[in-house]
Amino acid sequence: MSSPSNSVVSDLRKEVTDSRYIWTRGEILKSVVGLAIVAALIALATSLGNDPKFGSPAALSLLIGISLGIIFERGRFCFFCIFRDAIENGVTTGLISIFVALATGATGYSIVFALFLPVPNGEYLPPAAHIGPISWALVAGAAAFGFGMVLSGACIAGHLYRIGQGSLRAIPSLFGVVIGFGLALLGWNDLYLSQIQQAPVVWLPDHLGYNGSLILTLVAIGILVLVTLRFTKKQDRNYATIENPFTISAIGYSLFRKRWSPAITGALVGLIGTFAYLRIEPLGVTRQIGTTTRTLLDSQALLPETLNGLDALAGCVGIISETITNNGWIILGIVVASFAAALAGGRFKIEPLSLKGSASGLLGGVLLGWGAMISLGCTIGVLLSGIQAFSLAGWVFGAVMFAAVMVGIKLKLHKLV
Amino acid sequence: MSYTVKSFRKKLVSFIAGAAIASLSLIGIGAAPASAAANPNAVVSADWLSTNLTNPKVKLIEVTVEEGAYARGHIQGAFEFRWHTDLVDTVNRDVASKADFTKLVQSAGINKDSIVVLYGDNSNWFAAWGAWIFKLYGAKDVRLLDGGRAKWEKDGRALTPIVPNPAKGNFTAATADAKLRAFLPEVVKVAKKQSTSKLVDIRSTDEFNGKIFAPAGFDELAVRAGHIPTAVNVGWKSTLNADGTFKSKADLIALYKAAGIDGKKPVITYCRIGERASHSWFVLSQILGYNVKLYDGSWTEYGNSVGVPIENPAGTVWGKK
Numbered sequence: 001m002s003s004p005s006n007s008v009v010s011d012l013r014k015e016v017t018d019s020r021y022i023w024t025r026g027e028i029l030k031s032v033v034g035l036a037i038v039a040a041l042i043a044l045a046t047s048l049g050n051d052p053k054f055g056s057p058a059a060l061s062l063l064i065g066i067s068l069g070i071i072f073e074r075g076r077f078c079f080f081c082i083f084r085d086a087i088e089n090g091v092t093t094g095l096i097s098i099f100v101a102l103a104t105g106a107t108g109y110s111i112v113f114a115l116f117l118p119v120p121n122g123e124y125l126p127p128a129a130h131i132g133p134i135s136w137a138l139v140a141g142a143a144a145f146g147f148g149m150v151l152s153g154a155c156i157a158g159h160l161y162r163i164g165q166g167s168l169r170a171i172p173s174l175f176g177v178v179i180g181f182g183l184a185l186l187g188w189n190d191l192y193l194s195q196i197q198q199a200p201v202v203w204l205p206d207h208l209g210y211n212g213s214l215i216l217t218l219v220a221i222g223i224l225v226l227v228t229l230r231f232t233k234k235q236d237r238n239y240a241t242i243e244n245p246f247t248i249s250a251i252g253y254s255l256f257r258k259r260w261s262p263a264i265t266g267a268l269v270g271l272i273g274t275f276a277y278l279r280i281e282p283l284g285v286t287r288q289i290g291t292t293t294r295t296l297l298d299s300q301a302l303l304p305e306t307l308n309g310l311d312a313l314a315g316c317v318g319i320i321s322e323t324i325t326n327n328g329w330i331i332l333g334i335v336v337a338s339f340a341a342a343l344a345g346g347r348f349k350i351e352p353l354s355l356k357g358s359a360s361g362l363l364g365g366v367l368l369g370w371g372a373m374i375s376l377g378c379t380i381g382v383l384l385s386g387i388q389a390f391s392l393a394g395w396v397f398g399a400v401m402f403a404a405v406m407v408g409i410k411l412k413l414h415k416l417v
Numbered sequence: 418m419s420y421t422v423k424s425f426r427k428k429l430v431s432f433i434a435g436a437a438i439a440s441l442s443l444i445g446i447g448a449a450p451a452s453a454a455a456n457p458n459a460v461v462s463a464d465w466l467s468t469n470l471t472n473p474k475v476k477l478i479e480v481t482v483e484e485g486a487y488a489r490g491h492i493q494g495a496f497e498f499r500w501h502t503d504l505v506d507t508v509n510r511d512v513a514s515k516a517d518f519t520k521l522v523q524s525a526g527i528n529k530d531s532i533v534v535l536y537g538d539n540s541n542w543f544a545a546w547g548a549w550i551f552k553l554y555g556a557k558d559v560r561l562l563d564g565g566r567a568k569w570e571k572d573g574r575a576l577t578p579i580v581p582n583p584a585k586g587n588f589t590a591a592t593a594d595a596k597l598r599a600f601l602p603e604v605v606k607v608a609k610k611q612s613t614s615k616l617v618d619i620r621s622t623d624e625f626n627g628k629i630f631a632p633a634g635f636d637e638l639a640v641r642a643g644h645i646p647t648a649v650n651v652g653w654k655s656t657l658n659a660d661g662t663f664k665s666k667a668d669l670i671a672l673y674k675a676a677g678i679d680g681k682k683p684v685i686t687y688c689r690i691g692e693r694a695s696h697s698w699f700v701l702s703q704i705l706g707y708n709v710k711l712y713d714g715s716w717t718e719y720g721n722s723v724g725v726p727i728e729n730p731a732g733t734v735w736g737k738k
Contacts, residue, residue: 115488115578115579115580116485116488116489116578116580117488117580118580118582124499126488127484127485127487127488127489128484128485278489278578279489281485306636
């Protein structure tokens, strides 16, 4: 049997003395504080679980939010940054994380669906999955969302985790999102009756069964990968890989400081999406924002007494509620855990905010909010959770939103900072 | 003087009536007119169900309206019936048709001799509606799980997401039993005191007294507030303990007796759309054995009907500011 050759051993010795793997006292301190924040969040989740007012769904939602905050931050799972890299520079590495998330999640969802609704029969949809209607409202909402991403520099989920990294621009943007939700709610009834009520809801398993739907989805993702490779100019290989040396400091380096591999990031997002659907509801980050906006407007008697059909639609639909919904705990988890991860990795930095950047962020936020409300979700709720759930509306949203991002970047709308 | 004559006459009447009933029951012709047989097993405990989960005669049905709750976890072997589509007609306002109900029940693997146990969320409201439909269509042995889904969950008992796939059962629905369902004309007769049946309004006191037209957050309402004349108000919730289990039979008898419902006269229960009233129907007919009909049209039909008498103690006027 062969033993490791001397050259390999000496390489490893050389590598572990590499300056990247040497932690300063400050870096260790920041990592400990980051871990302590995550520990505190987990303790909060435990106490939520024991509180009869909240219970295990709230606890689990917070744990999901914590995981997503860390994964988004460490894997740089920001739809706009990924699209911009690909469109502007031909760097397509980040797109892999989205494709892997879709493929992993679709596989996971098909297992859960087979449990929840063994035979798709055209009569019922699986409970609470994000399978929404396909209408001109969806197209308009997706386009607005795409332009909103370019203008404000991120999608809603992106802004949430970037607050944790110290992005001040996320604040006017998220304020804009609330305004956008409000505008969409005020115009909801007309839009619903004219565009959405009779719009078709297409769920692939009704036509192809679970196997056929999964195969078709995986083939479609495969085609997207091929198209992506065709347009790839550069690849960003600067992420943690298994080739890094196997020492405590090097593992810490991979986990805390180095960007996670896009494939691992995508697989984790897909897995968490599956767990979330199995236990609580599909992933989404806008339900609490919609709920807060709706409750606020309702308390000021600004909303019509009835929002037609809204509560019966599938997606990230806000309800009227004074308490924090499960979705609110996810958002809290994302923001705070992302901060912890950014701090531990030395990436927390308060980004200065210009007046122009605030204005474009606010305007972009309004478009994000309006688009998300009209589309009944965002990049996470409609695109990710929708495509994973074999909803054709997810693909429509994704295609239109990507086209809008392309146009927006060509128009240099993202330079308005 | 007249008092004694009257009371003597009363005593005489009751004596004759009592003797008549006694002699009738001696020769085996019917029991008291207003009493159907109570089912001593109408309510099953979680312990009983746990030991009977694999009993092939026991068929478990969940009727829960919270979306996804059944899918994410239900009691082992439970089959789901959906209230909004399975147990009512989706076009006409009516219960599920005989043919549709037969098909549904057979698909759940239920046979003529099955013991059907139902449970659900909202303190078994919708499960009780299911129990009523089963009895309406002639099922022999229909029971409710005490405390419903909430207590089972709270007690930390096991749930599974695995959906059963039973072989087709041989249950066939009989013609709907007219003794279990009241329609508007019969209820109007009671309101006009042309019938001696007793109406039990199981809604909240504020609905009963006409202070509100419908509970907050509910769209289905009537354009008149109040209650059907002669009805007594016994809220559905007063039949339950704090943990959602049914009160003891003695407590239930006392509860209704205090409101003048003692089972001697036929009873009709109603609420807003009929689902909560099926819960009280279950208590009165299945646990206490009284002769009870459910008026499923309830206040959304009665309070919207033209030309029927209404009592509205609060005096609220629809549309008046």
